[in-house]
Amino acid sequence: MFVDKAKIYVKGGDGGDGLVAFRREKYVPEGGPGGGDGGDGGDVIFRVDEGLRTLVDFRYQKHFKAKRGEKGRNKCQHGANADDMVVRVPPGTLVIDDDTGEIVADLTRHQQEVVVAKGGRGGRGNMRFATAKNTAPEIAENGEEGQERWVVLELKVMADVGLVGFPSVGKSTLLSVVSAATPKIGAYHFTTITPNLGVVDLGEGRSFVMADLPGLIEGASQGIGLGHEFLRHVERTRIIVHVVDMAGTEGRDPYEDWKKINEEIKLYNAKLEERPQVIVANKMDIPEAEENLAAFRKQMEEDGKSIEIFPISAVTKGGIQPLLYRVADMLDAIPDAPLLEEVQEVEERKVYRMEKKNEYDNDFVIRRENDVFVVESPSIEKLMKRTNFTTEEGVLRFARILRNMGIDKALRERGAVDGQTIRLNDYEFEFVEKS
Structure with a gap:
């Protein structure tokens, strides 16, 4: 089951309460306060695990609460801090605060981490409140509550190559031929309703990940036909392989198909227009395809477009090898990092603030x-x-x-x-x- 969106509740652990206690050693009269501080609550941390490919785990577990810190102990002993709760997520996970819509993190690298709900501080024990005037205070603080929030997780598939195009143009068939993936294939629209991933191995240590993305239709950028659900996966691909039914088996013009899908991708995110693209002219084993391909090339020339076209037949496997080697060469020339500026790396940062004399602001x-x-x-x-x-x-x-x-x-x-x-x-x- 492929799940690419989930809403979950996270809560950091509460801090442990401070303790009111006094020293009672036999030969230490009026020993003074001995109540220790409470331990800090655990954080809820999201960590990327490259072995995961879906958010299906969050379909069955939606609440994640870290443990609270231990209470303070006598003899001035500090309560134990609670362990952090580490939640594994697949690469390509976008974490969004459900209340504010703020992007908390964009997790793309293996072992990358972000704290999504910070644990509360432990309360201070009465040993912290001893003064010259009050040598035996009976004051202790309660532990601070941990941060809590609802977050939305959105998965954008991390793949080197993304197959896009109208439904039933042969994307799934192509993926099944060039990799060991076994996507569902059928002679009807939207056979593929979730992304399928496959590893294309060219030998000699050359390989790449290809994603068969669900078919797009006109109006996808406005959400028609689950357009937004499909288009967001295109953002993470380094190369777009645009599959066109060159035989026009459903009565559509191949060139118009190509233009419409490109327009939907552009409307969804203008930066995707700059993404490297190749055109795959599929179904060349059908007689009408040659004539349509000639017309396709002529219209591209008239419009001033210069994108490489690879005539293939996914059914007979003709013309596939030149396509794969060209895609591999293009990938070698592109940096590994995601191309969109929207991808925000979570970096270690230290923030320095001026220390206040008063712990509490006059913000009433x-x-x-x-x-x-x-x-x-x-x-x-x-x-x-x-x-x-x-x-x-x-x-x-x-x-x-x-x-x-x-x-x-x-x-x-x-x-x-x-x-x-x-x-x-x-x-x-x-x-x-x-x-």
Whole structure:
């Protein structure tokens, strides 16, 4: 089964909670805090495996969640970090964020990796909060939640040569003759509905991968006949082999067929017009083909086109060897890297940022809903998830951070008074003037 599109859910592991604990050695009175930090959650990583050719695995498993970090331990021991979850994908996989439409990564090389959902940091244990004034703090942070998102995977077949053309022009027959591939062949349209790959071996260490792409029709660039599903596979091929039914067995003009398919490819992606192309004049074993080929060459000459034409018969195997050797020579002259600028390599990058004195940004917004003041802030939301509200010291620390961010002052300026209700996310607090 060939699957070239999938939508999956990924979530990085949550960080482990920090621990509140104290040293209790026999001969160490008032030993102080000994709660360790929680471990970091695991990342979800996509890694390219050149042994895969389809996204069929994601048809049956759609949720990928990394493990959470371990909780902090006593005696100041750090909880273990969780292992990363590595998900194997085939080369040519495009990873797209489902909410924003942003391209997360374009994975083309074997063993290439990208982190698609980062794990959360572990919470700090109470040993981290010891100060000269508070030598025995009972504060510990909760672990940070791991990143979660829905992503769409699109597979664009990685092949050296792509066979394109109208349905029933002989693409599948040609692939079956030149390789060990066994595509479905039938005397009706759209026999091929998914790409088929085959390795063409010319001997002497020369070989290349050929893809039989599903037949295109007029209007494919607008999605007619699943056009977009088929055309995206053309983007990764280094050479386009355009197969034309030169005998016109279905009553169409071969030259018009060639022009229409080229136009659809151009409308889908203008850069594909620059892709090297050869024309395969198939079904030359039929009497009408010779006359049509002469007319085809004449029309190309009148239009100023100069693309090589190889007359063949996929059924009798006539003329195939010169075609294959010419394609191999062309491939030798083309760089191995994909030709489109849209292919984005995922590289190792280091980003340097200025360290802030305050861990939390002053990025809050205050609005009023009747008698309730609503405070919205990504930093506060993050702080609340990491704060343990079951301890008095945790609540006091939370209030102190809000005051340092300037939220108390801003609320007073907006008219907040003693007893006023303040809403932060799903929590409601009572505003109290500090005496």
